[in-house]
Amino acid sequence: MRPLSLRFLNHHGLLPALLSTAVCVGMVKTRVDWSQHSVYLWLLWNLFLAWVPYGLSMMASFLHAHGAARWWSLVPLAVAWLLVFPNAPYLLTDFIHLRPRQGIPLWFDAALLGLFAATGWMLGLLSLEVWKRLLEERVGSAGAWLGVAVVSVLCGYGIYLGRVERWNSWDVLTEPRPFFSAIRAHLREPGENPQLLGITALFTVLVLLSYYAFEQLRRRRPSEDAQA
Numbered sequence: 001m002r003p004l005s006l007r008f009l010n011h012h013g014l015l016p017a018l019l020s021t022a023v024c025v026g027m028v029k030t031r032v033d034w035s036q037h038s039v040y041l042w043l044l045w046n047l048f049l050a051w052v053p054y055g056l057s058m059m060a061s062f063l064h065a066h067g068a069a070r071w072w073s074l075v076p077l078a079v080a081w082l083l084v085f086p087n088a089p090y091l092l093t094d095f096i097h098l099r100p101r102q103g104i105p106l107w108f109d110a111a112l113l114g115l116f117a118a119t120g121w122m123l124g125l126l127s128l129e130v131w132k133r134l135l136e137e138r139v140g141s142a143g144a145w146l147g148v149a150v151v152s153v154l155c156g157y158g159i160y161l162g163r164v165e166r167w168n169s170w171d172v173l174t175e176p177r178p179f180f181s182a183i184r185a186h187l188r189e190p191g192e193n194p195q196l197l198g199i200t201a202l203f204t205v206l207v208l209l210s211y212y213a214f215e216q217l218r219r220r221r222p223s224e225d226a227q228a
Contacts, residue, residue: 012058013126020119021047027112035103043116046094049087049169050120056081057127064134071138078131084169085151086158088124089207092117093163124155124207125214132215148211149204156203157186160196 009015024047032038060077095113100106128151135144161167161182171179186196 012061012130013122014058017051017054017119017123017126020115020122021051024112024116024119027115031104031108031112034108035101037101037103039101040097040109040112043091043094043112046087046091047116047120049084050091050123053081053085053088053127054123056084057130060134061130071134074134081127081131082151082154083172085124085127086155086162087169088120088127089155089203090159090162091120092206093159096163121210125211128207128211129215129218132211149208152204152207152211153200155207156200157196159203160199164195164199 025044028040028044031040056077060074060081064071064074094116098106098109098113101109128148131151132144132148135147139147158169165182167179167182186193190197
């Protein structure tokens, strides 16, 4: 029997996450060596931020699985995770930087951005799965799916705040007054900003649909795979 820690890491998709990240780093290095320019080095920072919610969810799952924490003691981790969760699917929006650049084929940059976006999205789904399972234990399946829906809406809104208004997750701590003032203004007149509604709605749907597909694939039994 494999050690519990190995089974735990395998269950949470650590190997594919590490492999995808390694290829991301390799492609950025290849691009820098090829072009002699560091145009997309900032993608590594964005990918690091996508790892943060994954790391927090792994911590919560480990503590819960080993009985080291009661459910209420996980609330601070859950709040921290909720604040940083949009950083994972946010990588998809980095496609706005795709344009022809001297010395590098456009297809290479498209593949580079696509891989970073896919890796970030995978990290987000893996982390969301942890909290959905924890919610299921407390409030049942329907309540857990309601939680996923709420998280998806907040994620879409967080992506809007980051991409359009250029807020960061840590601004909640470093600039709380202007940050929450901006949120209050959005709540007072949400219809005044079509981008806010459009981006929030789009990413809400994308996160919900992709997580639903992700969960269905994860729950397929070996017998079902053999029959397919």
